[in-house]
Amino acid sequence: MTAPASLPALVDLARAIRAGDTSSEAVTERCLAVIRDRDPAINAFIAVTADAAREAARAADRELASGHDRGPLHGIPFSIKDLLDIAGLPTTAASHVRRGHMATDDAPVVARLRAAGAVFVGKTNLHEFALGTTNEESAYGPVHHPLDATRSPGGSSGGSAASVLAGMAVASIGTDTGGSIRIPAAACGLVGLKPVFREVPTQGVVPLSSSLDHVGPLCATVADAAAIFQVIADAPGREGSVPSGTVRGLRLGVPRTYFLDLLDDEVARAFDETCARLADAGVILDDVVIPHAANIAAIYLHLALTEAAAFHSRTLETQPDDYTRTVRVRLEAGRYVLAEDYIRALRGRDVLRRDVTAALEGRDALLLPALAVPATTLGSATVRVSGVDEPVRNVTLRLTQLFNITGHAAITVPCGSTGTGLPIGAQLAGPSTAALLRVSAALEPWIRGHAAAGRA
Amino acid sequence: MTPDDWLESARADAGRRGLPDLRAALDGLARAAGLLRAADWNEDASGAAGADRGAPPPAR
Numbered sequence: 001m002t003a004p005a006s007l008p009a010l011v012d013l014a015r016a017i018r019a020g021d022t023s024s025e026a027v028t029e030r031c032l033a034v035i036r037d038r039d040p041a042i043n044a045f046i047a048v049t050a051d052a053a054r055e056a057a058r059a060a061d062r063e064l065a066s067g068h069d070r071g072p073l074h075g076i077p078f079s080i081k082d083l084l085d086i087a088g089l090p091t092t093a094a095s096h097v098r099r100g101h102m103a104t105d106d107a108p109v110v111a112r113l114r115a116a117g118a119v120f121v122g123k124t125n126l127h128e129f130a131l132g133t134t135n136e137e138s139a140y141g142p143v144h145h146p147l148d149a150t151r152s153p154g155g156s157s158g159g160s161a162a163s164v165l166a167g168m169a170v171a172s173i174g175t176d177t178g179g180s181i182r183i184p185a186a187a188c189g190l191v192g193l194k195p196v197f198r199e200v201p202t203q204g205v206v207p208l209s210s211s212l213d214h215v216g217p218l219c220a221t222v223a224d225a226a227a228i229f230q231v232i233a234d235a236p237g238r239e240g241s242v243p244s245g246t247v248r249g250l251r252l253g254v255p256r257t258y259f260l261d262l263l264d265d266e267v268a269r270a271f272d273e274t275c276a277r278l279a280d281a282g283v284i285l286d287d288v289v290i291p292h293a294a295n296i297a298a299i300y301l302h303l304a305l306t307e308a309a310a311f312h313s314r315t316l317e318t319q320p321d322d323y324t325r326t327v328r329v330r331l332e333a334g335r336y337v338l339a340e341d342y343i344r345a346l347r348g349r350d351v352l353r354r355d356v357t358a359a360l361e362g363r364d365a366l367l368l369p370a371l372a373v374p375a376t377t378l379g380s381a382t383v384r385v386s387g388v389d390e391p392v393r394n395v396t397l398r399l400t401q402l403f404n405i406t407g408h409a410a411i412t413v414p415c416g417s418t419g420t421g422l423p424i425g426a427q428l429a430g431p432s433t434a435a436l437l438r439v440s441a442a443l444e445p446w447i448r449g450h451a452a453a454g455r456a
Numbered sequence: 457m458t459p460d461d462w463l464e465s466a467r468a469d470a471g472r473r474g475l476p477d478l479r480a481a482l483d484g485l486a487r488a489a490g491l492l493r494a495a496d497w498n499e500d501a502s503g504a505a506g507a508d509r510g511a512p513p514p515a516r
Contacts, residue, residue, distance in 0.1 A: 235488065292495070295491055295492070295495055298491040300487060301485065301488045302485075302492065305485070329477050332478055333478060333485055336466045336470075337489075338462060338489070341489045341492055344498060347497050348495060348497060402477035
């Protein structure tokens with residue numbers, strides 16, 4: 001297993017393109033070459049748009065040469081989760097249910113990236129209809145982790161994460177209904193951002209659960225996530241300034257009960273070491289409590305499955321065999337939820353929102369792990385944690401789904417790796433995406449363990 | 457309908473529809489519904505606060 005020493009940051013490539021050190025065409029050709037060489041084994045892509053990408057890259061280079069600069073994404077190769085519409089391409093959602101679909105328009109997020117000069121190299125594989133965290137159930141086959149083909153890259157945006165980690169795209173756009181950006185980002189050593197609910201439009205995106213769905217980037221650094229967020233958000237905002245390089249005095253709340261109760265030993269150790277590095281740098285960490293944390297999974301299950309079942313009810317009747325079996329069963333379960341229990345879950349959402357808001361009071365962000373276990377083994381329904389075999393789906397959603405329920409912004413940043421080199425991610429959550437990005441950017445060197453002593 | 461009653465009828469319907477592998481998912485939903493019904497945020501027509509109400513019937 002060989003992890004890349006460092007992934008190329010979007011913002012660095014953007015500078016290099018403008019300095020003439022490279023070109024959009026060269027960067028794009030490099031991505032396409034990696035796709036050609038490695039994707040037969042990784043299976044990150046459902047569709048590769050090589051010709052259109054080359055054409056867009058050459059156009060980007062011509063525009064930049066003529067002085068027309070569309071900003072930091074200009075000429076940067078992106079992959080797009082195949083849940084978002086790109087005009088002229090099918091949006092498969094990794095399901096045979098979508099056979100014959102053809103998008104006539106770009107989703108607003110895609111249109112904004114296109115207007116910013118992004119180059120699309122293709123559409124990425126995912127867990128069917130985004131209803132899963134491993135990418136194993138896909139009409140196009142499972143995605144394999146670029147560092148270990150026997151493992152899942154996480155999901156549901158697993159193809160997106162794998163494409164960036166392998167160097168097949170510089171950044172990707174994914175969706176996150178219970179953690180589907182942050183889980184694969186953590187499993188693949190990337191930064192993954194779930195913005196505040198409804199800050200990034202979901203039109204033109206196949207829904208999973210309409211009150212939980214979010215769109216956001218998977219990329220190499222927090223600065224990259226901020227650059228992409230500035231383009232795809234309705235009103236990105238600029239509040240919450242953190243002086244560059246200064247973290248002393250920042251306040252982070254650590255929700256230990258429930259969130260740290262079920263962790264792989266190496267994840268727990270990496271998280272403890274991250275907390276120690278931050279404390280050494282002068283960050284003030286204190287414990288906080290989410291009083292209703294024990295209800296998170298029950299609330300999530302009732303919201304997510306019920307909303308998903310409503311969207312899929314007709315096709316579950318007319319083409320049930322076009323779903324993978326596991327996804328079909330999950331969707332069918334949602335059809336049995338009683339309305340009164342759905343209402344209880346909606347009220348529970350308000351309670352959790354108040355819990356998180358109270359925990360953030362007087363603090364810059366919450367800090368917790370992003371994923372309780374390293375990348376899981378393909379084909380395993382359970383994963384052993386603290387000596388007990390737990391369902392993979394429950395364990396992988398455990399630390400992320402809260403912020404889908406409450407709508408708070410959340411981001412994962414790499415914080416270490418296992419003894420075998422599998423990435424481990426920390427997660428920060430806050431009330432405002434712009435403020436969270438600034439805090440995360442300041443903390444990033446200490447979270448990664450890259451900060452030089454004395455820089456606090 | 458109690459979670460137990462719901463679970464019994466849901467299992468029967470899933471069996472009738474030829475979806476026996478729904479059983480585990482329905483069991484999980486019943487446990488989750490039991491948690492939601494026991495939560496302290498629920499309002500009660502009797503006016504009793506959440507903690508004053510009796511525990512809901514446990515889901516099998």
